[in-house]
Amino acid sequence: MIAAGDYEFLQQFLKQRSGLNLSQEKQYLIESRLAPVARKVGLAGVEQLVARLRTAPSGAVADAVVEAMTTNESSFFRDKTPFETFVSFVVPSLIDRRGSRRIRVWCAAASTGQEPYSLAMTLKENAHLLPGVTVEILATDLAGHVLERARAGLYSAFEVQRGLPIQYLLKYFEQKGDQWQIRPEIRAMVQFRQFNLLQSFAGLGTFDIIFCRNVLIYFDIPTKADVLSRMAKVLAPDGYLVLGAAETVMGISDAFRSASGRPGLYVANRLAEATA
Amino acid sequence: MKTCLVVDDSPFIRKVARKILEELSFEVSEAGNGQEALDHCVVTMPDAILLDWNMPVVDGPQFLEAVRALEGGTRPKIVFCTTENHPGHIARALIAGADEYIMKPFDREILAYKFQEVGLIDADALADAGKPLA
Ligand SMILES: C[S@@+](CC[C@H](N)C(=O)[O-])C[C@H]1O[C@@H](n2cnc3c(N)ncnc32)[C@H](O)[C@@H]1O
Numbered sequence: 390m391i392a393a394g395d396y397e398f399l400q401q402f403l404k405q406r407s408g409l410n411l412s413q414e415k416q417y418l419i420e421s422r423l424a425p426v427a428r429k430v431g432l433a434g435v436e437q438l439v440a441r442l443r444t445a446p447s448g449a450v451a452d453a454v455v456e457a458m459t460t461n462e463s464s465f466f467r468d469k470t471p472f473e474t475f476v477s478f479v480v481p482s483l484i485d486r487r488g489s490r491r492i493r494v495w496c497a498a499a500s501t502g503q504e505p506y507s508l509a510m511t512l513k514e515n516a517h518l519l520p521g522v523t524v525e526i527l528a529t530d531l532a533g534h535v536l537e538r539a540r541a542g543l544y545s546a547f548e549v550q551r552g553l554p555i556q557y558l559l560k561y562f563e564q565k566g567d568q569w570q571i572r573p574e575i576r577a578m579v580q581f582r583q584f585n586l587l588q589s590f591a592g593l594g595t596f597d598i599i600f601c602r603n604v605l606i607y608f609d610i611p612t613k614a615d616v617l618s619r620m621a622k623v624l625a626p627d628g629y630l631v632l633g634a635a636e637t638v639m640g641i642s643d644a645f646r647s648a649s650g651r652p653g654l655y656v657a658n659r660l661a662e663a664t665a
Numbered sequence: 666m667k668t669c670l671v672v673d674d675s676p677f678i679r680k681v682a683r684k685i686l687e688e689l690s691f692e693v694s695e696a697g698n699g700q701e702a703l704d705h706c707v708v709t710m711p712d713a714i715l716l717d718w719n720m721p722v723v724d725g726p727q728f729l730e731a732v733r734a735l736e737g738g739t740r741p742k743i744v745f746c747t748t749e750n751h752p753g754h755i756a757r758a759l760i761a762g763a764d765e766y767i768m769k770p771f772d773r774e775i776l777a778y779k780f781q782e783v784g785l786i787d788a789d790a791l792a793d794a795g796k797p798l799a
Contacts, residue, residue, distance in 0.1 A: 469788070546750065546768050550775040554782055555766040559755055 391419055395439040399463040401440060406455045407531055408587050408616075410578040410609040422457045429453070456532040462608070463500040465553040466507045467602070468634045471653055475508060475598070476515045478651070479629050483597055484522060486627055492524045495619075497586060498604035499528035502539030502579070503548070506571055508600070510561050527593070530582035536581050542571035586616050588612050590623045602633035610641055617642040621657045630655040667785065668692045668709070672702040672728065673717040673746070678769075682715055682746070685773045687747060689786055699723025703731055710737045713785050715776075716763070718747035718754070726761055733762045742783040746771060 391399075396416060403409040411418070420435060427438040430450055441450055466472050484490055496505045505528035512524055530536050548568045549558055584593075586604070599620055600601040605613045620630060621644035630645055632638070632653055638645045645655040669691040673681045676697075683693045694711065696702035698720040705711075714732070718725040725745060732738045738773075742764045750768040760764055764783045767775060777794035780786045786794075 547772075547775070550768065550771070551778050554761065555755060555779075559752055559759070564750070564752055 391416065391435060391439075395436065396629075398439060398443065402446065402451075403455065403458055404609070406451070406587075406614045407459065407585065408608040409458055409608060410612070411458075418458070423454060426450075426453050426457045452533075456534060459532045459535075461500045461532065461535045463503045464551040465503045465549070465557075467552060468653070469552075471600070471602070471631050472507055472511050474651055474654060475631075476511045476518070477596060480512075480519060480522065480524070483627065483629075484519070485506045490522045492522065492597045493594065494524060494526045494598045494600065495623075496526065496528040497594070497599060497601040499536075499539060499581070500532075501535045501544075501548075502528065502542060502571075502581070503544075503552075504528070504600060504602065505539075505579040505581075506542070506575060507552075509575045510557055512578070513561070514557075524540050524578070526579045528579050528581050529594075530581075531583070531585045533583055536583055539579075540575065540576075540581050542576050544567045544571070545569075558634070577660065578612075587612075590619050593623060595625055596626045596630065599624055599628070600631045602631060603636070604633075605636055606633070614642045614644075618644045621645060624657055624661075626657065628657065630657075666690060666692045667713065668694065668711040669713040669715060670694045670696060670702060670705055670711040670741075671715045672696045672699065672720070672725070674720040675717075678717070678746075680767055682776070683796075685776050686715075688692075688773070689777060689780065689790060695789070699725065699728030701726050703735075706732050706735060706738065706741075710735070711741055713780070714741050714743045715746050715767075718745065718749045718758075726757070729758070729761050729763060742780075742785055744783065752776055758780055 399419065400411050403411055423435045423438055427434050432438050432441065439545065442454060480492060483492060495507060499505050505526050507528055543565065545568055549562065561572050562574050563572060596641050605616065617638060624630060632655065634653060638655060643658055646658050648654040669686050671679050671693060673679050674697050679695045686693050694705060696705055700723040716725045716728065729743060733746045744765040744767060745758050745763050746767040746769060748769045755766050765779045767779050773794055777786065777791045
């Protein structure tokens with residue numbers, strides 16, 4: 390059991406570094422996630438690790454602690470509908486409105502890459518419906534270790550059997566021993582970069598579509614609101630925001646409103662922008 | 666209630682599959698090889714078939730070809746479930762008329778995902794079957 394003072398310190402530290410809002414009942418996570426980190430850097434346990442953080446709150450050990458506390462669960466075509474909406478509605482309506490055939494997508498919490506690769510496969514699969522359309526996909530995450538896996542595009546048999554239709558496995562993956570690697574032409578469609586959502590978005594450019602799924606759930610309400618309002622500023626005025634199935638902007642931010650009749654899909658609120 | 670025929674020469678695999686499928690609200694029958702499975706299908710065609718590859722008497726691919734030629738044999742969703750994981754095998758199964766393909770070892774989550782893929786269960790049943798995500 391971790392000392393109350395140490396737990397409070399960790400709560401503060403994590404909230405500041407990654408936005409993670411660690412509630413009181415999540416104490417059990419600390420031991421299971423941080424004991425291995427302590428061992429790895431040659432410390433006896435979590436208590437010693439916290440002592441180290443107090444004297445050295447930045448650097449490799451601090452980064453390892455922040456990363457170890459992230460939850461990286463993902464799957465191919467998670468919740469399905471967003472990917473169908475992306476190719477049947479979102480991309481076509483952007484192109485129709487603009488005449489331009491260049492689209493920029495941001496996966497803001499890409500984890501091990503299943504989400505951006507699912508978008509890339511969807512685009513490849515439907516290329517005949519979107520002639521001449523080029524889509525740039527920027528995939529970012531706070532955690533370096535998941536991005537490394539994402540870049541390699543290597544998945545276990547278990548991972549490729551959650552949400553990925555078998556035809557896609559055949560078409561877009563190569564067997565590598567007991568793993569499966571996504572093909573170079575799909576990998577080339579996605580650019581990965583380490584990026585913390587608490588940082589300024591300046592330098593990322595602007596986007597037509599932002600996928601921000603299953604990451605805001607870890608933040609407290611002011612942090613959610615802050616991230617959403619900054620996202621509204623890097624999203625094209627007619628762009629779209631996609632949130633996770635269990636997420637909403639309702640009661641959190643008026644930067645966005647639901648795109649009518651399409652669950653999980655949001656558009657920027659002009660009104661909110663004017664008063665911002 | 667939807668029906669599923671589990672075709673596998675391993676009683677253990679049949680038992681594991683039965684348990685998962687019953688939790689997904691299927692009425693389950695079993696066959697120990699492709700011939701037993703064909704005999705079953707001639708009498709009652711199930712909604713779904715979970716099919717092993719290597720079996721005595723009549724193997725998975727032979728069964729697949731035969732069942733698809735039976736009256737009503739194009740209707741069931743057929744999902745291979747095998748240790749054969751070479752892309753060549755998978756391609757062969759799909760060309761022969763399989764709807765999905767599970768590489769063993771499998772668990773409840775994989776089975777639920779694959780059954781959702783072919784429309785045998787809906788998203789809610791999948792959510793119940795999987796451990797809560799994130
Ligand atoms: C549950 S995963 C979501 C993956 C994917 N979007 C999906 O829905 O399947 C959450 C991810 O958010 C990342 N994350 C957490 N805090 C973050 C932050 N402050 N900035 C960027 N990424 C963060 C974690 O590293 C983790 O990979």
